[in-house]
Amino acid sequence: MDERLQKLRQKRELALQGGGAKRIDAQHAQGKLTARERLAVLLDEGSFQELGALATHQNTDFGMADKKFPGDGVVTGFGKVNGRRVAVYAQDFTVLGGSFSQVQSNKICRLQDLAMESGIPLIGLNDSGGARVQEGVKSLAAYGEVFFRNVAASGVIPQLSLIMGPCAGGAVYSPALTDFVIMVDGSANMFLTGPEIIKAVTGEEVTSEDLGGAWVHNARSGVAHFESASDQEALELAKLVLSYLPQNNSQDPPSLTPYDDPYRAEAALDSIIPQDDNQPYDMRDVLDLVFDRESVLEVHSQFAPNAVTAFARLDGHSIGIVANQPSVLSGALDIDSSDKISRFISLCDMFNIPLVTFVDCPGYLPGVNQEYGGVIRHGAKIIYAYSQATVPKLCVVTRKAIGGSYVALSSKQMGNDIALAWPSAQIAVMGAEGASKLLNRKKPNQDLKETLSDTEFIAEYREKFFNPYNAADVGQIDEVIEPAETRLRLIQSLEVLRTKVQTGLPKKHGLFPV
Numbered sequence: 001m002d003e004r005l006q007k008l009r010q011k012r013e014l015a016l017q018g019g020g021a022k023r024i025d026a027q028h029a030q031g032k033l034t035a036r037e038r039l040a041v042l043l044d045e046g047s048f049q050e051l052g053a054l055a056t057h058q059n060t061d062f063g064m065a066d067k068k069f070p071g072d073g074v075v076t077g078f079g080k081v082n083g084r085r086v087a088v089y090a091q092d093f094t095v096l097g098g099s100f101s102q103v104q105s106n107k108i109c110r111l112q113d114l115a116m117e118s119g120i121p122l123i124g125l126n127d128s129g130g131a132r133v134q135e136g137v138k139s140l141a142a143y144g145e146v147f148f149r150n151v152a153a154s155g156v157i158p159q160l161s162l163i164m165g166p167c168a169g170g171a172v173y174s175p176a177l178t179d180f181v182i183m184v185d186g187s188a189n190m191f192l193t194g195p196e197i198i199k200a201v202t203g204e205e206v207t208s209e210d211l212g213g214a215w216v217h218n219a220r221s222g223v224a225h226f227e228s229a230s231d232q233e234a235l236e237l238a239k240l241v242l243s244y245l246p247q248n249n250s251q252d253p254p255s256l257t258p259y260d261d262p263y264r265a266e267a268a269l270d271s272i273i274p275q276d277d278n279q280p281y282d283m284r285d286v287l288d289l290v291f292d293r294e295s296v297l298e299v300h301s302q303f304a305p306n307a308v309t310a311f312a313r314l315d316g317h318s319i320g321i322v323a324n325q326p327s328v329l330s331g332a333l334d335i336d337s338s339d340k341i342s343r344f345i346s347l348c349d350m351f352n353i354p355l356v357t358f359v360d361c362p363g364y365l366p367g368v369n370q371e372y373g374g375v376i377r378h379g380a381k382i383i384y385a386y387s388q389a390t391v392p393k394l395c396v397v398t399r400k401a402i403g404g405s406y407v408a409l410s411s412k413q414m415g416n417d418i419a420l421a422w423p424s425a426q427i428a429v430m431g432a433e434g435a436s437k438l439l440n441r442k443k444p445n446q447d448l449k450e451t452l453s454d455t456e457f458i459a460e461y462r463e464k465f466f467n468p469y470n471a472a473d474v475g476q477i478d479e480v481i482e483p484a485e486t487r488l489r490l491i492q493s494l495e496v497l498r499t500k501v502q503t504g505l506p507k508k509h510g511l512f513p514v
C-alpha cells in the first residue's frame, strides 16, 4: 500500500510542477502568475478540488511522445469564491505554451457539462498559444466542442473569461461567447490573425499589443469589458463581478445586508443639472449619489463612453444601470453605445437583475458614417433588448429624452414599469431649433418678421415640451420627483416589483437585429 501511495504522491507532485522550474521562472519574469498561483488567488483557501490532474495526451507525432506533462497544460476543477461554488479552468503556459489539445478540451468540456448540470458559474483563465499545432484537426475540433458548450451555457450560468497571456486564432471565440472578458494590461492579447500573417496578407505592420492588447479591446473593439493592471487585480475583479450575479438563471443574485440608509436624500442632486441646457455634467456623479455607497461597478467603461453600463446595489440588491453620459457626445446614442447598452440589458435580463435607466439623451447621433455603419439596425438592438427584457424596468429622465432616445430608453411602450422624471426633464420629438427649421422652412426672400417668428416658435416649443409635465399629463411619466428623492423612490418601486412576473408568446427565438 505504501508503495502505491508513494506512486500517487509522485504523480501528483509532478502535476504541481507544470512545465518545470525554468518555465515557471520565465512566466514570473513576464510578471505573470502560474495557473496554480492564479487559482490560489481566485479561490477560497483549501476549496479547490481538481479533476483530471493526471490526464496526458496520447499524441506520438512530431516527437510528442517525449513531451508529456500530467494535466496537459490546463488545470481544471471546482472551488469556492467567497463561499459560493464555481467551476474553473486555468491554462498553464509553462506546459507546451498552454497550447490547446484534445485532452485540454476533454477536461474543459467535462467541467462545462458539470457546471451547467450543477448550475454554477464557470471561470476560464486563458493563457495559451492556441490550437496545438502537432494535433492538427483534432485540436480544431476540440475548440468546437468548447464553443458549443459556451453557447449551451449562455443564459444558464455566468461565464467569465480572464485573458492573462496570449489568446490567438480560434482561441478568441470561447471568451467572445462568454458574458465577461477581463484582460490584463501588458500581458494579454487577443487576435484572430497575428501581426506576421497580417503583414504577409495586407502589408500592414503592427505589434501584438497595438493589434490586440487590453486597451485595444477595452476602448476600441469592445471585445473586452474590463482591464486590469495585473493578474491579481484581474482575479479580484472577477470575484467582484461574480458578487452581482446569481449562480444560475433560476436564481436571484445574492443580496447584501443593507449597509446604506434607504432614506438618504442627497441635496446635491437637486443642483446637479446645469442651468444651461448645453452644459454637460458627469452622469457617474448622479449614480454615485443615488446607489448604495461605493457599489457602482462600470462594465465596458472605456468602450462607447457616451453611455454608462454598470452594476450597483440598491438597499443591498443587485441592480443593472443603463445611462447616457452627457459629458461625452452630449450622451447621444451611436452604433457602439447601442451595442454596449443592448448587450448589458440582455445580460441583466438573463440573470434576473432589475434594470434602472437614467436618461439624458438628445437622440441618435447624426452622421453619414453612422448611417453607412448601420446605426438603424444597431439602434434597433436597444429597442429589441428592452422590449424583450422581463425583469423590473425603471427609468429616471434627468434632462433630455428627445425623439428616438425617449422611445427606446424610457418609454412605457418598451415595457418600462415605472417612469420617473426630474423637473429638469425635456421630453420632445426633436430639439427646438430643429423643429423650428422643419416647420418654418426658410423662404428665399425671408424677411426679419419671419426670423422673429422662428424665435417665438422656439420659445413656445421650449415652454410646452421642455419640461416633464406634458408627458406626465398624458400618463407617459408616472411621477415627477425631486432629484434628492430618487434613491428612496427607486428602492420603493423595486420593492413592489421584486415579484414581477411577465410572460410572452411561445417561440423558438426571435431575430435579434445584429
Ligand code: HXC
Binding pocket: 095, 096, 097, 098, 099, 100, 128, 129, 130, 131, 132, 133, 134, 140, 143, 144, 166, 168, 169, 170, 171, 194
Ligand atoms: C504547439 C506551441 C504553440 C502551439 C506555443 N507553443 N504555441 N506548441 N502549438 N499553438 C510552444 C512553443 O513551441 C514553445 O515550446 C512553448 O510553447 C512556448 O512558446 P514560445 O513561442 O517560446 O513563447 P513566447 O516566445 O512567449 O511566445 C508565445 C506566443 C508564440 C506568442 C504565443 O508561442 C506563438 O506565436 N504561438 C502561436 C500563436 C498562434 O498563432 N496561435 C494560433 C494557432 S491557430 P518549446 O518546447 O519550443 O519551448 C488556431 C486556430 C484555431 O488557434 C481555430 C479554432 C476554431
